[in-house]
Amino acid sequence: MLVTYPRLGHKLRVGTPSNPKYHAPSAVWDKIKEVNCEKGIFWTDDPREAVHGADVVVTDTWISMGQEHEKSQRLKEFNGFQVTKKLCKEGGANPNWKFLHCLSRKEHEVDDEVFHGPRSLVFPEAENRKWTIMAMFDQIFGHWKLR
Structure with missing residues (x-):
């Protein structure tokens, strides 16, 4: 999203806790700068500004997996970010x-x-991800033969 959306003309507002460990890695920022997209990204630690x-x-x-030991700290730092x-x-x-x-x-x-309400596109998003993955497999491994 950080690299692709601004290149397509979309503006991103990213909200994360102020702890730098939640910011994009330097390699991602290098790519963002390489494709001249940093002006399309607004970064904030205020969830209201982000939306x-x-x-x-x-x-x-x-x-995420492997971060379970950080659960209590992450929940504390992300307090107020629930959509x-x-x-x-x-x-x-x-x-x-x-x-x-x-x-x-x-x-x-x-x-x-929000998750189960009319604003949610979560399940169509998941279905579209399935078709995207199938298209990638088709390109990588050859054509599908449907029965």
């Missing part, structure tokens, strides 16, 4: 904003009202 003007609000897993209708309203997301998540989802990342 301001958003058409789409995306969150990711806060605790809710209230957050998006207070932050000034666009009135018809939509929600995406790569799955699997935990309730501390997004509340049930």
Whole structure:
């Protein structure tokens, strides 16, 4: 997202805790600068600023595999970042904003009202990911023969 979306003309507002370990690695920033996209990215540690003007609000897993030992610290640092209708309203997301998540989802990342509500495109996103993976396999391994 950090490299691709700005190249397509989209502006990104990224919200993470202020701890630098949650920021993009230097190799990613080098690539962003190489393709001249840094002006399309706004980075903040305020979740309300992050959703301001958003058409789409995306969150990711806060605790990935291998980070279980950091769970309590991560939950503390991400406090206030849970995606809710209230957050998006207070932050000034666009009135018809939509929600995406790569799955699997935990309730501390997004509340049930957003995740299961009409703004959520999580399951169409997951289905599209399936077709994208199949297309990549087809290109890598050859053509599929359907029965």
